[in-house]
Amino acid sequence: MAAARVPLWAICVLRVALATVYFQEEFLDGERWRNRWVHSTNDSQFGHFRLSSGNFYGHKEKDKGLQTTQNSRFYAISARFKPFSNKGKTLIIQYTVKHEQKMDCGGGYIKLFPADVDQKNLNGKSQYYIMFGPDICGFDIKTVHVILHFKNQYHANKKSIRCKVDSFTHLYTLVLRPDLTYEVKIDGQSIESGSIEYDWQLTSLKKMEKASAEAEGWDQAAKDKSQDWEKHFLDASASKPSDWKGELDGDWQAAMLQKPPYQDGLKPEGIDKDVWLHQKMKNSYLTEYDLSEFENIGAVGLELWQVRSGTIFDNFLITDDEEYAENFGKATWGETKGPEKEMDAIQAKEEVKKAQEEDEDDMLMGRFSGRENSFKGFHRRNEF
DSSP: OOOOOOOHHHHHHHHHHHOOEEEEEOOOSGGGGGGTEEEOOSOTTOOOEEEEOOSSOSOTTTTOEEEEOSSSEEEEEEEEEEEEOOTTSOEEEEEEEEETTOOSEEEOOEEEEETTOOGGGOOTTSOOSEEEEEEEETTTEEEEEEEEEETTEEEEOSSOOBOOOSSSEEEEEEEEOTTSEEEEEETTEEEEEEEHHHHTTOHHHHHHHHHHHHHHHHHHHHHHHHHHHHGGGBOTTOOOOTTOOHHHHOSOOOOBSSOOSOOTTOOOTTOOHHHHHHHHHTTTHHHHTOTTOOSOEEEEEEEEEESSOOEEEEEEEEESOHHHHHHHHHHTHHHHHHHHHHHHHHHHHHHHHHHHHHHHHHHHHHHHHHHHHHHHHHHHHHHO
């Protein structure tokens, strides 16, 4: 009997049910976003955000996001959510950014903060877990930052990841997996991936810790094993002498029948070093140096500098499900990217047409002015 086919909608519902969405923001409820996002008051000169879809867009309402509004300013704003740990889980950070002003110098990245971050005093010195997204300045800096906080230091990905530099909306996605792999996507396409261990240049640090822990652990195991091994060679028929005084003579031990084959640091039988190290170390140094795990994630924010304002941030998502993130990206950015480019093209044509008409008007005015001057000159010449 053939198995019944499961409808596609049921699979989609199941996928959504299995995904954990820690934070999702599309700014679809107008000015109510101000109840969720907190402007930092750490500096009175911080720039302000407004809700806007910009001068061109794919959908006037769906494309509304947080837009920077003042030139040459620092910005600091954040939103809280229920704290969580991604230990043993995949972590996906995703959002859209649009440099409508054609960014010359400034950040378009976001930061993930610990739950105890002081939102009202958020500033450049506030500790964060992850910094991810584009940064542009002049001709040299056009990069995607992926910076992770680890052991009270910030570590940047050693690979150069180029960001988008045009004025359209782009979808940025960072995936950190529990197997210590990562992936960076732009517009749904993978542009960089690899090992967190190697691409953040912590391999040497891990090797040092591993060697130290290995030596210490193995020495102790060898010592314990040697003691157990020597017990097999003690004279079981021997008994403690009647005149043995523990206070003076110490603990009594039976004489050995023969010298055991274990000596001078040789490995005791019955223990496999590689197996023991794997079991002993997998829950110590590997976990300690796992850059993809953060215990108390509780806020997301924008803390950046911009020379020329106008950037729009939208469609924030923090989840543990890669498929959910992919579908969310398609349902938001994927639906409006085409119409956005169409509107921009229409506006560009209208601007060209308007410029041509103005040039033609200027030429006509110039000709008329020239004829008028010639007519006046003719009359002057006839006057003489």
